[in-house]
Amino acid sequence: xxxxxxxxxxxxxxxxxxxxxxxxxxxxxxxxxxxxxxxxxxxxxxxxxxxxxxxxxxxxxxxxxxxxxxxxxxxxxxxxxxxxxxxxxxxxxxxxxxxxxxxxxxxxxxxxxxxxxxxxxxxxxxxxxxxxxxxxxxxxxxxxxxxxxxxxxxxxxxxxxxxxxxxxxxxxxxxxxxxxxxxxxxxxxxxxxxxxxxxxxxxxxxxxxxxxxxxxxxxxxxxxxxxxxx
Amino acid sequence: xxxxxxxxxxxxxxxxxxxxxxxxxxxxxxxxxxxxxxxxxxxxxxxxxxxxxxxxxxxxxxxxxxxxxxxxxxxxxxxxxxxxxxxxxxxxxxxxxxxxxxxxxxxxxxxxxxxxxxxxxxxxxxxxxxxxxxxxxxxxxxxxxxxxxxxxxxxxxxxxxxxxxxxxxxxxxxxxxxxxxxxxxxxxxxxxxxxxxxxxxxxxxxxxxxxxxxxxxxxxxxxxxxxxxxxxxxxxxxxxxxxxxxxxxxxxxxxxxxxxxxxxxxxxxxxxxxxxxxxxxxxxxxxxxxxxxxxxxxxxxxxxxxxxxxxxxxxxxxxxxxxxxxxxxxxxxxxxxxxxxxxxxxxxxxxxxxxxxxxxxxxxxxxxxxxxxxxxxxxxxxxxxxxxxxxxxxxx
Numbered sequence: 278x279x280x281x282x283x284x285x286x287x288x289x290x291x292x293x294x295x296x297x298x299x300x301x302x303x304x305x306x307x308x309x310x311x312x313x314x315x316x317x318x319x320x321x322x323x324x325x326x327x328x329x330x331x332x333x334x335x336x337x338x339x340x341x342x343x344x345x346x347x348x349x350x351x352x353x354x355x356x357x358x359x360x361x362x363x364x365x366x367x368x369x370x371x372x373x374x375x376x377x378x379x380x381x382x383x384x385x386x387x388x389x390x391x392x393x394x395x396x397x398x399x400x401x402x403x404x405x406x407x408x409x410x411x412x413x414x415x416x417x418x419x420x421x422x423x424x425x426x427x428x429x430x431x432x433x434x435x436x437x438x439x440x441x442x443x444x445x446x447x448x449x450x451x452x453x454x455x456x457x458x459x460x461x462x463x464x465x466x467x468x469x470x471x472x473x474x475x476x477x478x479x480x481x482x483x484x485x486x487x488x489x490x491x492x493x494x495x496x497x498x499x500x501x502x503x504x505x506x507x
Numbered sequence: 508x509x510x511x512x513x514x515x516x517x518x519x520x521x522x523x524x525x526x527x528x529x530x531x532x533x534x535x536x537x538x539x540x541x542x543x544x545x546x547x548x549x550x551x552x553x554x555x556x557x558x559x560x561x562x563x564x565x566x567x568x569x570x571x572x573x574x575x576x577x578x579x580x581x582x583x584x585x586x587x588x589x590x591x592x593x594x595x596x597x598x599x600x601x602x603x604x605x606x607x608x609x610x611x612x613x614x615x616x617x618x619x620x621x622x623x624x625x626x627x628x629x630x631x632x633x634x635x636x637x638x639x640x641x642x643x644x645x646x647x648x649x650x651x652x653x654x655x656x657x658x659x660x661x662x663x664x665x666x667x668x669x670x671x672x673x674x675x676x677x678x679x680x681x682x683x684x685x686x687x688x689x690x691x692x693x694x695x696x697x698x699x700x701x702x703x704x705x706x707x708x709x710x711x712x713x714x715x716x717x718x719x720x721x722x723x724x725x726x727x728x729x730x731x732x733x734x735x736x737x738x739x740x741x742x743x744x745x746x747x748x749x750x751x752x753x754x755x756x757x758x759x760x761x762x763x764x765x766x767x768x769x770x771x772x773x774x775x776x777x778x779x780x781x782x783x784x785x786x787x788x789x790x791x792x793x794x795x796x797x798x799x800x801x802x803x804x805x806x807x808x809x810x811x812x813x814x815x816x817x818x819x820x821x822x823x824x825x826x827x828x829x830x831x832x833x834x835x836x837x838x839x840x841x842x843x844x845x846x847x848x849x850x851x852x853x854x855x856x857x858x859x860x861x862x863x864x865x866x867x868x869x870x871x872x873x874x875x876x877x878x879x880x881x882x883x884x885x886x887x888x889x890x891x892x893x894x895x896x897x898x899x900x901x902x903x
Contacts, residue, residue, distance in 0.1 A: 330897040335807055356811055363809020370900065374804040378524045390517045391809050435808075 279310040282442065282475050283332055288341035290327055290498075301327045303498040304341070314469040314476045316489035323495040325479045326447055332477055333445040334362045346442060363391045367436030369465075371448035373428045375420040381431045382407065382416040388439040406434035409472075410464060426457035433464060437474065444468065446478040450485050462488040514814035515821070518805060522822040525798065532790045536823065537830040539783035540879055543776055544834030544872040549842045550772030551871070552862040554765045557849070560860035561761035564698035565753025567730045569642075572723040572740065575747040579760065580614035583721045587611075589746060593723045596739045598732030602641060609725035610636035613708050615715060617682045619671045630667060632682055633700075634708035634720070642726055646700065651676045651691035656707050659714070662691035664701035666846070666859030674704065682706075683714045699757060702859045724753075764849070780879055783830075787883025791823050795891045802891050803899030812892040819891055823884025824877055831876025835869045 290302040301324045309315055309332075317325040330336040331343060334350050337358075343351045350361055367388075368374075375384045382403050389399040407413045410430040420428050429449060436444050446465065450458035466488045468474045478489060486492050494501050526533050572593050577583035585593070594607040602608055613634035618627035637656050640646055654660035661682070663674040673680040678689045687706065695701050708720060727736060730752075737750040795802065802815055843864040 326901070327897075333807075335897040335900070336895070356813075359806060359809050359811050362807065368807050370804075374800060374807075374900070376521060376801055376804070378521070378528070387517075387805070388808050391514065 279312055281308045282311040282313070282346060283307075283309040284342075284344040285332070286342045286344075288328075288331065288338045288343065290324070290331065290336070291339050301498050302331075302338070305498070305500060306341075307493070307500065309475065309477065312469070312473050312475055314466065314488070314490040315478070316486035316492045317477065317479045317495060318481070318483070318486050318492055319495035319501075321481075324498040325495050328495070329445050329447055329477060329479045333366050333368060333443070334358045363388060363439070365442045367439070367441040367444045369429070369432050369436050369444065369446040369449045371451040373420070373425075373432040373452075375428055375431060375435075377420050380417050380419055381412060381423065381434075384420070384431055385434045385438050387435060392439065402438055403434075406438040407431075409437065409468075410434045424457070425453050426460055429453060429457075429461050430464065433461070433468075437468060437472075442475060444474050444476045446476060448479055448481065450480070450482065458482075458485065511811065511814055511817075514810055515817045518810060518814050518818035519821045521801075521805075522798075522818050523825065525801075526822070526826070529794060529797065532793055533826055535790045536783075536787045536826040536880070536883065537833065539786040540827045540830030540876045541834035541837065543779040543783045543879065544831045544876050545838045546779060546834075547772055547776035547875060548835055548838035548864060548868050548872040549862070550768060550775060551868050552838065552842055552864040553847070554768035554772060555865055555868060556860045556863040557768065558758075558761045558765040559863050560697065561699050561757045561765075563696065564700065564757040566645075567752055567754055568727045568732070569753045570725050570727060570733060570736060571751050571753055571756050572725065573721075573749045573751070575749050577749065580612075580722050581616070583614075584719050585611065585721065585723055585748070586719050589748070590720065590723060592743070592746065593725065593740065593748070596725075596736050598727050598736040598739075600726045600728045602638070606638075607725065608638065608641050609723055610639050610642045611708060611720040611723050612636070613712055613715075613717060614721045615711065615717075617704075619673065619680055621670055622672050624672075628671075630671060631703040632661075632711060633703050633705045634711035635705055636708060639705065642724055643695065643700070645698070646693050646695040648691045649694050651689070654690055654706055657710055658707065659685060659687045659710055660690045661687045661704045661706040662693050663689055663704045664859075665692055665694050666701035667704055668692050669846075670702075670859055680704075682711070685714060697861070699760075776875065780875065784879050784883055787823060787827065787879060788886060790826075791819065791884050791887035792890070794822070795819065795887045799891070799894060799899045803894065803896050806896045807900060816888040816892045819888035820881060820884035823887075824880035827876045827880025827883065828873065831873040834876070835864075835872045838872070839864045839869065 285305060285307045288302055288305045291298050291300040305328065317328060319325045327336065331338055338351050342349060345365065350358065353361060385403045385406050386399055389402060404413065407416055410433050412427060412430050412434065415423060415427060423431065449465065450461055453461060462485055465476055469476050480486050572585065573580065573583040574585060590611045594609045599607040599609055615632045616629045617632050619630050620627050648662065649665065654662055668674040674689055676689055676692065679686040680689065727733060733752055740746050740748050740750055806812065806815065842862040845862045846859060
């Protein structure tokens with residue numbers, strides 16, 4: 278049986294807008310195993326992105342605990358949480374979030390600037406990451422010179438270059454056409470199956486969710502259904 | 508984890524690389540601060556030039572003897588009977604003939620029109636002795652000749668000659684109603700005497716119906732003779748005189764106006780700096796807003812809040828410094844050495860002087876720029892650091 282990588286226990290999250298308290302997640306508990314590829318699905322406002330942000334250490338819960346690889350992350354300060362993200366999490370965003378003034382290689386190198394690696398070692402790892410996503414020949418191109426699919430693959434290379442434990446993907450194919458989306462999803466599946474990366478992906482798209490090993494459906498801040506693919 | 512310094516370097520480099528894509532807003536900071544620094548440096552250079560002109564007048568081994576309690580030459584009178592006592596006081600240098608190197612002088616004002624103007628302005632007329640070039644060896648006649656004793660002849664300082672109508676060799680000007688012939692132009696190393704006109708003391712006293720000189724200027728054997736010379740005269744109950752070294756006297760003459768110009772300079776600069784600060788704040792808030800997703804992305808990747816704050820402040824400071832250097836450079840090119848004249852309120856006479864854009868003023872201007880940049884970047888940087896990462900990513 279696989280080891281539990283992420284354990285969420287009675288997680289709640291609410292925001293205050295004026296006098297109104299908006300509850301986004303309600304006492305949600307969930308275990309995610311090492312090497313899992315999990316798709317979080319649900320309608321807009323169901324809380325899936327909030328849940329993804331909590332797992333990725335971008336936000337803190339209002340109540341409950343989050344443990345990743347045995348470490349409580351819900352109690353970390355902002356600075357410690359940033360360090361934890363740098364070491365443990367790779368992010369893939371819907372709109373890629375590449376820095377437009379940097380080349381593909383420089384974008385991929387960004388997480389490595391937070392390490393003590395030498396320049397040559399950083400360059401070697403960037404080269405490997407770009408090769409994994411099939412874009413070694415686009416290293417010197419800026420984001421504006423890349424197609425949407427290529428830009429997302431650069432973002433994936435950036436997410437995996439520091440060899441994080443966990444990849445969190447927020448609608449990674451939401452901005453891509455069907456064919457390109459399939460290529461990107463195939464790449465994510467390969468990273469999961471061949472490189473053993475644990476992936477959590479938020480998506481609206483049932484076809485995208487089929488690439489995942491497990492699907493979780495959410496509504497109104499609660500998990501309502503779970504399914505698994507072969 | 509990499510050090511905070513490495514993170515700051517990386518994020519700052521990224522920020523600065525985005526400046527060309529935000530050239531217009533960035534130039535608001537550069538040009539605004541260039542204006543502040545340019546005006547500040549120019550005004551302070553004016554005060555500095557005025558102060559330097561007056562404080563460069565005189566030597567530490569030369570003394571001025573005034574009536575006791577007189578603040579300046581204009582309000583002083585030295586009786587003719589006191590002059591020999593002063594000239595025989597111990598410590599005065601003697602010339603080759605054994606005569607004391609000293610001169611009883613008359614300090615008066617006359618009104619002359621400026622070149623191209625009709626309204627008259629006060630000019631200092633100094634009645635002095637034929638040995639004045641021995642008393643003030645820094646003075647040299649550069650055109651024409653020295654005035655003759657007892658004649659209605661004048662020599663004009665180079666600054667005065669440039670400023671006032673009629674002060675050219677062969678020209679004639681009215682001093683106390685009579686025509687006085689200009690026979691020479693002199694230089695005195697750029698000090699205040701270059702704004703004066705000189706003539707024979709007896710001739711001008713006669714024309715002005717004055718019976719006594721206003722001061723005695725004397726060359727001492729050395730600076731150390733000042734105290735014995737002073738003691739000799741001030742302990743003599745028949746004298747009632749004040750003895751001042753020349754530099755001390757002229758420094759006191761520049762104080763009021765240079766303080767006024769300095770005060771005006773700082774006031775104008777502070778008002779302009781407040782405007783430039785708001786310009787910088789506006790620009791940097793806009794920059795932070797435009798790049799909120801980029802900043803949030805960097806923070807999602809693990810870059811700390813502190814490096815983001817420092818890097819945004821550094822960007823503002825770099826832009827401000829560019830403005831500061833530009834403003835200082837403009838002030839230097841346009842004003843350094845530029846000659847003007849103004850009324851010295853302490854002598855009621857015109858003083859011609861050069862703007863002096865000194866290295867210290869340039870540094871001061873650039874420090875002002877850095878401070879404006881610091882505060883212009885601080886609050887936008889804090890906003891960027893406080894921005895919730897998840898929220899900022901969603902906003903993109």
